[in-house]
Amino acid sequence: MSMPMKRPILIHPDPRLKKPAPPVTEITDELRALSKDMLETMYAAPGIGLAAPQIGVSARLIVLDCIKDEDATPRPLVMLNPEIRAVSDERSVYEEGCLSIPDIYAEVERPAEATVRWTDADGKEHEETFDGLWATCVQHEIDHLDGKLFIDYLTPMKRQIITRKMVKLKKDRARDD
Numbered sequence: 001m002s003m004p005m006k007r008p009i010l011i012h013p014d015p016r017l018k019k020p021a022p023p024v025t026e027i028t029d030e031l032r033a034l035s036k037d038m039l040e041t042m043y044a045a046p047g048i049g050l051a052a053p054q055i056g057v058s059a060r061l062i063v064l065d066c067i068k069d070e071d072a073t074p075r076p077l078v079m080l081n082p083e084i085r086a087v088s089d090e091r092s093v094y095e096e097g098c099l100s101i102p103d104i105y106a107e108v109e110r111p112a113e114a115t116v117r118w119t120d121a122d123g124k125e126h127e128e129t130f131d132g133l134w135a136t137c138v139q140h141e142i143d144h145l146d147g148k149l150f151i152d153y154l155t156p157m158k159r160q161i162i163t164r165k166m167v168k169l170k171k172d173r174a175r176d177d
């Protein structure tokens, strides 16, 4: 088995970030390698979640680990075909960011708890109710699979300002290459 490698992360605006992803139908070695690459990419960024469309792969696959404390045991989760089964009426607000929208943060309100069903990289089924940062993160990542970004929850005006900044960032990066 080869070592996991970092993959380039797509930056908004990119049509691949807006496209709904199809379900994973087969767990292959390639898919397992991809999920390891995604964890590697996420930890290196550093980030707490990453969805396959963000590295240009259209598949319902996300990775996350919301353990931020360096001394705590990491909890890397690989979710194939994650599905939100239930959410709480109670809502919470977190300042969200996204590896595809670097250095931009904004408050987003979402359900405070989310019950998610998924398949792991070994084909095992799981269901768990997440709260706190985990609930926000898992909802944010599942949104990516539906072509939705956290800035889609903001006003059109704010979204436009952020999108302009990202267009400029991409131009600057292209010039530096």
Ligand code: NI
Residues within 6 Å of the ligand: 097, 098, 099, 100, 140, 141, 144
């Ligand atoms: Ni994101």
